Amino acid sequence: MTSTLQQENSKQLVDRAIEVLAKGSQVAVRDFVRSLYPAETAHVLESLGPEQRTKIWSVIPPSVMGTILVEVNVDVGSFLLKITDRKDLIAASENLGSDKMVDLLHVLPEPLLSQVIETIGTNNRAQFEQSLRYDEHTAGGMMSQELLTVRGDVTLDVAARYLRLRGKIPATIDSLIVVDRKEQFQGLLPLSQFLSHDPHKKVAEVMDAKATTISYRMPTRDVAVLFEQRKLLSVPVLADDGKVIGLITVDDVVPVIRAEAEHSLMGMAGLTEEHDMFAPVMTSAKRRAVWLGINLLTAFLAAWVIDLFEDAIQQIVALAVLMPIVASMGGIAGSQTLTLVIRGLALRQVSAGNTVSLFFKEISVGLVNGLIWSVVVASVAAFWFHDVHLGFLLGAAMMINLVCAALSGVAIPVALDRMGIDPALAGGVLLTTVTDVVGFMAFLGLATLFLL
Amino acid sequence: MTSTLQQENSKQLVDRAIEVLAKGSQVAVRDFVRSLYPAETAHVLESLGPEQRTKIWSVIPPSVMGTILVEVNVDVGSFLLKITDRKDLIAASENLGSDKMVDLLHVLPEPLLSQVIETIGTNNRAQFEQSLRYDEHTAGGMMSQELLTVRGDVTLDVAARYLRLRGKIPATIDSLIVVDRKEQFQGLLPLSQFLSHDPHKKVAEVMDAKATTISYRMPTRDVAVLFEQRKLLSVPVLADDGKVIGLITVDDVVPVIRAEAEHSLMGMAGLTEEHDMFAPVMTSAKRRAVWLGINLLTAFLAAWVIDLFEDAIQQIVALAVLMPIVASMGGIAGSQTLTLVIRGLALRQVSAGNTVSLFFKEISVGLVNGLIWSVVVASVAAFWFHDVHLGFLLGAAMMINLVCAALSGVAIPVALDRMGIDPALAGGVLLTTVTDVVGFMAFLGLATLFLL
Incomplete structure (x- = not known):
């Protein structure tokens, strides 16, 4: 069994699970699951839809359920808990060490919690209660208390x-x-x-x-x-x-x-790392709706900015045609800087001492790229609409937006991080707001000033 | 020394490096560097600008240079190689095991390569030449040949x-x-x-x-x-x-x-994981320029689509005001699906067997969110411009775009992956192209059909 498995990568594992399930023999499913490591079973469970997931789960003996439950992500864990018998769950937790037990507690629903805690032998109880005292996100929460x-x-x-x-x-x-x-x-x-x-x-x-x-x-x-x-x-x-x-x-x-x-x-996409790829449609839709709603506010803000220049657009329709270019290029350039800084913050490479030099470097990059692409964009637009002035204004607006994008690409994540807000989550929305608003404002504003 | 260091996280390490460098004493810098592990020195080097980086590098004895060179990312490695004496480099490589040596070869410039290879003792040479035979991206390239x-x-x-x-x-x-x-x-x-x-x-x-x-x-x-x-x-x-x-x-x-x-x-931001945060401005600008250029093509394509509906915009300026909303919401929804699928592919959770059910799930999520936000957007627009028909068309266009976004969010990365193209790199641009073009086309097209 080992020799087949070790040649198989996890993707093939998922395919084989689907294959075995399709054949419909419970014995075959059981044999398949028995050949897997707990984390491999968890991987298969995470990769399947609810129906197939239930089928796999039903052949897993309660004694190993605990080791699998601590491996799956939070979403899938909650799903499995809902379809598991209470008695089985208590049996499942009995076979876990005290540190794993604590992991399990994070997914257990309230009423079950006390029952599970009662099953812990007095011997382990002291160690277990000790574990609970440590913050999950610290060394205390990670460590094993088994020492030699x-x-x-x-x-x-x-x-x-x-x-x-x-x-x-x-x-x-x-x-x-x-x-x-x-x-x-x-x-x-x-x-x-x-x-x-x-x-x-x-x-x-x-x-x-x-x-x-x-x-x-x-x-x-x-x-x-x-x-x-x-x-x-x-x-x-x-x-x-x-x-x-x-x-x-x-x-x-x-x-x-x-x-x-x-x-x-x-x-950066408004999702969490605990996301279940096959969560029920309504659960997924509800979660993502919030993110879309926040972004909709940004979009309406941008629309409101455009609306301020209604007259200009009415007179020169080319403005409406070209304005998304300014906003989009700002968004792309800004997200490059943003991603770089978010990674730097996560890897602890961005610190108080080097933020300023990072600022200047990114603004310089913004200036150089602004210059290059402004010339290109300006030439294309001037040629397309037979209007050199329009081209020049488009280039100038893009230049302004790329520099703003570089500025906000550094400033936003660093500021969020200092305020204790996750820059990966909130950074993108804020950045797009800036690059959209500045982009439209710069282009349409310059056009109003110089073309009308 | 150890007791101070162990309380310090890597961010503080960077700050302390800046502090020590600011004081200007070479002896202090040397003592500081001596207290670090090779990868910690690498971390500090990656987190500093070129000038400070050079100062740190200058106090590092050639005998440990090799162990640091294999730790820094490729960009920083190339920078350091440029400022290092040839003799020192050869000394640096002498202290590396054959597997580390192979890592070093990836950053060494051609002319130096042969000199370094000559320094390898005959004993290690067989093992070293063996190592070179394995693909860097396979188990053979990762393994150590030191066995007991x-x-x-x-x-x-x-x-x-x-x-x-x-x-x-x-x-x-x-x-x-x-x-x-x-x-x-x-x-x-x-x-x-x-x-x-x-x-x-x-x-x-x-x-x-x-x-x-x-x-x-x-x-x-x-x-x-x-x-x-x-x-x-x-x-x-x-x-x-x-x-x-x-x-x-x-x-x-x-x-x-x-x-x-x-x-x-x-x-997803067109960068690589080997990116040097403090690369020279021109190097950074050049690299990112390519990405901006590709995105500019997308932006011009979208502009061209808008231009097709010039007449419609001339007659109803509100179209220009509202059209970015459709494109932007499609982009956000699509990037959520895209991110989920890219992670699924990287973790080997998306396979041939479950792609279809993922498709249906994402389209369903798109439909549900399309319905919710279309109603909101339609109401706001109808109220804003006192035009129920306009609101209705905006909602319908957004609905179309969110479903398209879900479809392409799954189809694009899966197709790229099968073609052997990195979905993380090319997925975002392709997706934005689809959501921009479909968004503008649907909204302006519907408006041309029903409002003019």
């Missing part, structure tokens, strides 16, 4: 014997955490060190005492950047008093990086 | 002694690869297994024989998805004959996930 700690004054041999007695080591744990009597962090001991050193050496001699540690308060975003930049595999998380309270491993970070990068992409 | 292999018929104890003799194990290696006499893959042995099993057990008893393996031909995209979905830490890469030729670890995958997700975001 060791004291620095024992030999590698003793530590190894202790590990052997303890039994199976979780696959994601690549290091032991070295602590002193007061559980204060001393260093990190990669498991590979056991295999490249004399067993009689002390742990403290071999450990990495300069290992990176972080506070449980560090935002997930920064944790992800830290892992990427330092190529870390695991990082101990410390409480304010220096006690080690958890461990974040690189596999915890991968979903954060994915979500972070997708957030900008989806946000 | 072991035979299945030895005991854990013997394997451990062999490792100890071998010396330091690279930090990213978390597993040994178990092979038979013919170097065929048998299984994976996580290093942690040494510590949780009796040393007298055979490797073959303890290893994971069902571990996921991949072909060296698997595209990097699929490798990334596989790691994410199966939560893998390392995957052996096999040649066609089943021989193990390399190992990919999760830290190799993190940059791929980041680049992949950013590619869509930047592509």
Whole structure:
């Protein structure tokens, strides 16, 4: 089974799911699902419409439902919760570790929550309640509380014997955490060190005492950047008093990086990264309606600006023909700057110290491109409408709009970010408002002044 | 030093770099740079303008230049290469492993290439030349050829002694690869297994024989998805004959996930993920000019459509006032669908089997939102211009355009993807062309038919 699967990419997985479902044999569907990893099942569920999704879900045993529920996006998770039996859900949550459990709680509806919490054994309860205390968007919310700690004054041999007695080591744990009597962090001991050193050496001699540690308060975003930049595999998380309270491993970070990068992409279209591609039509329509409504206000504002110049258009219809060019080019140039700055902000490359030089650079780029394309646009328009003055005004308006676009492309996201508003979400609408209004105003205004 | 740094996020890092540079002491700059990890230095270099970038680069010893060069994006890399001494560059490349070396080759200018290649010791040369044979965008291009292999018929104890003799194990290696006499893959042995099993057990008893393996031909995209979905830490890469030729670890995958997700975001604005935020003005302007030029063609096409209805506009100026609303709402709705589908394609969730149902879903969403906002737009326009017919036509045109937007939002990226064209790059322009042309055509056309 493994050998077939490993040659298959996730797209083929979706196609195979559709194929198996089409054949209609429940046994075949069950066998197919059984061959998948939890996240692969989640991928298939996210890629199918509600009907097929229900069919797949119905063959999944309650004992693994929990591991799949924490993998799907929030939208699909809510859908699955609605079609799942209460009893099954409680069974599903029993098989999760305390950190996964906390993830599940974010999707569980209120009445079920208390029931699930009751099922947690007293042993896990303390750890679980501890987990709830940490903000989901910080290192505390990401970390696993499963730790292997060791004291620095024992030999590698003793530590190894202790590990052997303890039994199976979780696959994601690549290091032991070295602590002193007061559980204060001393260093990190990669498991590979056991295999490249004399067993009689002390742990403290071999450990990495300069290992990176972080506070449980560090935002997930920064944790992800830290892992990427330092190529870390695991990082101990410390409480304010220096006690080690958890461990974040690189596999915890991968979903954060994915979500972070997708957030900008989806946000710029007014969507979220948790969006379900096959959400019911009414749910999708309702969500997107809000975004369209906001943009409609922008469009009406632009229309109102045009209306101010009704007389000019009545006298020179060519103005109506050419005015969308000015607005559209401003929008495109502005969105290039905007995208660049939004990425820079997300990657923490735009800071207080370099915003000003970024400003000047973008305005310069706007000027250069304004110059090039103004000449082109002006020539085409002058030739088309046999009117050199019209061409000249069109070029001038475009120049003004491209510089404004560069200005707002930097200023809007930076300002939003400082106000704590997500620039990926609100930046595009604001920018288009500026480039539309300035574009129409500049072109029609100049025409009113000089052509009428 | 570590304790200060670890509390600092990368944004503060950039600010601190600017601060240190402002003070003007070369020693302070050197000390600052020395406290950074290579990727952190790369981050700082990417976040600074050319002048400050040069200052930072000048204090970096040639021996670590290589590790930084492979971290910065291509644009910044080329900039740094230009300001680096030839001798230093050759020294820089000497300290890189063969896989990193290959990364460096992508940024090195032609004449330098041969000199650098000559510096490679004969020992590494075979491995290095092997690396060059693999496509950069496949598993072969990602993998490290540094492997620790072991035979299945030895005991854990013997394997451990062999490792100890071998010396330091690279930090990213978390597993040994178990092979038979013919170097065929048998299984994976996580290093942690040494510590949780009796040393007298055979490797073959303890290893994971069902571990996921991949072909060296698997595209990097699929490798990334596989790691994410199966939560893998390392995957052996096999040649066609089943021989193990390399190992990919999760830290190799993190940059791929980041680049992949950013590619869509930047592509939609006609930029690449390798874009240097502080590239020289002329370089930036030249690159973006192409994108603006392509969009200008679209804008002129839309203008030409408007020009067809010159008479209608001359008679009813309100048409010119309202027409941008139709085009703009179509563009927004279309880009929502487009973004969703582009993400679906990148995540491998959109496949041949579910495209049709996605089509119907998006068209339904378009119909619902078309209905809602057409009524709003129609009412506002009817009230504004005291003309119920005009309002009705505006609503109808918007309805048509939103459905067209939904249709093209799915059809354009899916078609581009099948043709092997990047949908993130070309999708937006094509979509805007459709929504502009259809929007103006529908509104002005309907008006010509029913109002004149």
